[in-house]
Each structure stands twice: as C-alpha cells, then as structure tokens.
Amino acid sequence: MKNIEVSEYGVTPEGIVVKKFTVTNKNGMQLEVINYGGIITSLTAPDRNGQYKDVVLGFTKPEDYFTGNSYFLGAIVGRFANRIAGGKFSIEGKTYELETNNSPNHLHGGNEGFSNKIWEIEAVPNSQTIKLSYTSKDREEGYPGELKVTVLYTLTDDDALEISYEATTDKPTIVNLSQHSYFNLSGDFTELITGHELQLYADYFIPTDNTMIPTGELKNVEGTPFDFRIPKLIGKDIEIDDEQLKFGSGYDHCWVPNGKGLRSIAEVYHAETERMMEVLTDQPGVQLYCGNFLDGKYETKTGGRNERRTGLCLETQHFPDAPNQSHFPSVMLIPGEKYQSKTIYKFSVK
Structure with missing residues (x-):
C-alpha cells in the first residue's frame, strides 16, 4: 500500500514480534504506530518553514515500551481511562474490584490494561x-464482560490525526477509552511545555481530593488558575499557591468542554515554530496532564531525558470516577449497544 509501510519494530520478552505501521500523507506528514498498546511512537507536524518534525514523546528503545510503560506514553488506555476511587465500582448491585495501581485508586485500566x-x-x-x-x-483486570474493541487511526491530507473508537460487550460493563500521547510542539523533547500557549473552550473543571478523585463538583474556572478560556502560557499559573495544583503537582485535571457532539475544545500553540494543534472531540471531558511525573529516567528521541513537564497530554474522555458518581455522564455499556467516540488532533501553522 503506497501510503502505509509495515516493518518489524521489536520483540517482547515473551518472544512476540511487534509490528510498526508508518502512514505518510500527501504533504509528507508521518504517523508511526505499533501494535503493542496501540502506541503512537512518532507523529510529525509542520513548522513555519514547512518542515515536518516529530512532536510526540517516545522511547528510543523498543524494550522501554515492553517492560512496563509507566507513563502510558503514546498508548491507548482502557478499559477505563483515568481514575476509579478505591479500585471499586458496582453494576446492578454487584461490586467489582480492580487493581489499585495508583494507590489507593485504579488508573488507566491497571498495569496490565x-x-x-x-x-x-x-x-x-x-x-x-x-x-x-x-x-x-x-x-480481565477485574472488569465484567467480554469487550471487543476497535480503534482506527487515520492520517488525513489536511494534517490531522483522526482517532475513532468502537466497543461492544456481552455483559453490562464500563468503558472509557482515550489516547495518551504526550505532545511537545517545539520538536525538542528537552524543552518544557510551560512555554506553550493553551486555550481550552471550557467554563468548568472538575476539582479533586488529594488522591485525584473528583469531589463531584463542576467548578467554574472564573478567577482560578484553571481558566484557559483566553489563550495563556501553560506555565503562567502552574506554580501558584493553589490547593488543586498541589494535589496534581501541577495541571492533572479534567475540564468540561463547552457544547456537545464533535466540536473544537482546545488549541495549543508554540510561538517559536508557529506550530498549532487543534483538538476536536465528542467526549464530555478532557484531561490536561502536563507531564508532572516524568522523571528523566528515559532518554528522548532528540537527546537529553524525558524530564518533568517536557510533554503535555490532552486526553479526551469521560469524567474520572464516573462509575461511582451517578450525576456524571454514564460510562455504562450493555449488550446490544455500541460504544463510539471520535477525537481529532489537527495540526497547522499560525
């Protein structure tokens, strides 16, 4: 297939050969995906000079993905993206227990999600x-029902990555899928993302307790460091004295984008390269995570280390702990119904 190339990426400790698919659009933009975790290992985007450069964090060695990807770098996360309080939820009066891999809570489907x-x-x-x-x-991982999941990655000729999710089940269960790529529009993975400009079309965000579980409130962003309705640098308020920022070690919260259906919810801009990324989704929430727990353990694709705040995630999803908070939009999926979701990351030069 002229626009898609297939190669061997690496071999897992269990001896499974992992494939890499490389998609190229008419402009020369490229997407690289492996079938381990559905991980996006590379995604290029244009700068003001028309140069395409990789803008997603990733490991330099295949084995770093295969031996416990603790940052969920570039991966599909599920069955339930984000946190579930105490690793427990109930369906029809029956309680299900999950791994508490983000003690005391369950995160992103568990260590074997x-x-x-x-x-x-x-x-x-x-x-x-x-x-x-x-x-x-x-x-699997404690979740009820056999869940059949399909994810489509499409690289369009207008420099967008479209991600479509579908799932069906044979028993009532919960589903909340997301993509966990870390973006750095500078193309230099040692540069902090605090210098990126962010606009979030959201009047409300979801405060949490000190274990990052929602309190249940939807709080107006007015007068808080969580107000990104007018574009501002991510680093402008990230270090101010605020209880919520202390809980997340910075931004690690879910916003409630305005509107419903597939709509534009965010824009990220890097002034030096003039790269712009627009995010569109049909999901009720988006988790902004600013790489607060990246720790320099791994080397980057551009040299140096993946240090704290060298990548940002905009994880489109349902609200954290939704199975335990009945006033949040439902994450239930029952037999005969289909889970469907779509998110688009569109790149341009401003």
Whole structure:
C-alpha cells in the first residue's frame, strides 16, 4: 500500500514480534504506530518553514515500551481511562474490584490494561487508516464482560490525526477509552511545555481530593488558575499557591468542554515554530496532564531525558470516577449497544 509501510519494530520478552505501521500523507506528514498498546511512537507536524518534525514523546528503545510503560506514553488506555476511587465500582448491585495501581485508586485500566496488550493490526485498503482490534476477556483486570474493541487511526491530507473508537460487550460493563500521547510542539523533547500557549473552550473543571478523585463538583474556572478560556502560557499559573495544583503537582485535571457532539475544545500553540494543534472531540471531558511525573529516567528521541513537564497530554474522555458518581455522564455499556467516540488532533501553522 503506497501510503502505509509495515516493518518489524521489536520483540517482547515473551518472544512476540511487534509490528510498526508508518502512514505518510500527501504533504509528507508521518504517523508511526505499533501494535503493542496501540502506541503512537512518532507523529510529525509542520513548522513555519514547512518542515515536518516529530512532536510526540517516545522511547528510543523498543524494550522501554515492553517492560512496563509507566507513563502510558503514546498508548491507548482502557478499559477505563483515568481514575476509579478505591479500585471499586458496582453494576446492578454487584461490586467489582480492580487493581489499585495508583494507590489507593485504579488508573488507566491497571498495569496490565490496554496500554500493555498486543493488538491485532492491519492497514485499511485504499486509505490512510490503521485498524487496531483487541478482545478483552470477561474479568480481565477485574472488569465484567467480554469487550471487543476497535480503534482506527487515520492520517488525513489536511494534517490531522483522526482517532475513532468502537466497543461492544456481552455483559453490562464500563468503558472509557482515550489516547495518551504526550505532545511537545517545539520538536525538542528537552524543552518544557510551560512555554506553550493553551486555550481550552471550557467554563468548568472538575476539582479533586488529594488522591485525584473528583469531589463531584463542576467548578467554574472564573478567577482560578484553571481558566484557559483566553489563550495563556501553560506555565503562567502552574506554580501558584493553589490547593488543586498541589494535589496534581501541577495541571492533572479534567475540564468540561463547552457544547456537545464533535466540536473544537482546545488549541495549543508554540510561538517559536508557529506550530498549532487543534483538538476536536465528542467526549464530555478532557484531561490536561502536563507531564508532572516524568522523571528523566528515559532518554528522548532528540537527546537529553524525558524530564518533568517536557510533554503535555490532552486526553479526551469521560469524567474520572464516573462509575461511582451517578450525576456524571454514564460510562455504562450493555449488550446490544455500541460504544463510539471520535477525537481529532489537527495540526497547522499560525
């Protein structure tokens, strides 16, 4: 297929060969995806000189992905993106217990969640689309029901990455899928993202307790460091004396984007390169995470280390702990219904 190339990426400790698919659009923009975790290992975007450069954090060695990707770098996260309080939830009066891998809570499907699974992978004929499929067995990581998941990555000729999710189940269960790429629009993965400008079209965010579980309130951003309705540098308020920022060690919170359906919810801008990323989604929430817990353990693709705040995530999703907070939008999926979601990351020069 002329726009999609397939190669061997690496071999897991269990001896499984992992494939890499490289998609190229008509402008020369490239997307690289492996079928381990559905991880995006590279995504290029243009700068003001028309130069395409990688803008997502990633490891330099395959084995760093295969031996416990603690940062969920570039991966599909699920069955439930974000946190579930105490690793417990109930369906029809029955309580299910999950791994508390972010003690005392459950995070991103657990240590053996979708980010660490081998997905079926194929190129969709006559397209610039990669299809990833995974069947999660009943009670995998503690979740009820056999869940069949499909994720499509499409690289469009207008320099956008479209991500479409679908899932079906044979028993009532909960589903909340997201993509966990860390963006740095400078293309230099040692540069802090505090110098990126962010606009979030959201009047409300979700405060948490000190374990990052929502209090249940939707709080107006007016007068808080969480107000990004007018574009501002991410670093402007990130260090001010604020209880919520202390809980998250910076921004690690869910915003409630205005409107419903597929709509534009955010823009990120890097002034020096003039790269712009617009985020569109049909999801009710978006988690802004500013790489507060990156610790320099791994080397970056541009030299140096993946240090604190060298990447930002905009994880489109349902609200954290939604299974335990009945006034939040439902994350229930029942047999005969289909979970569907779409998110677009669109790149341009401003």
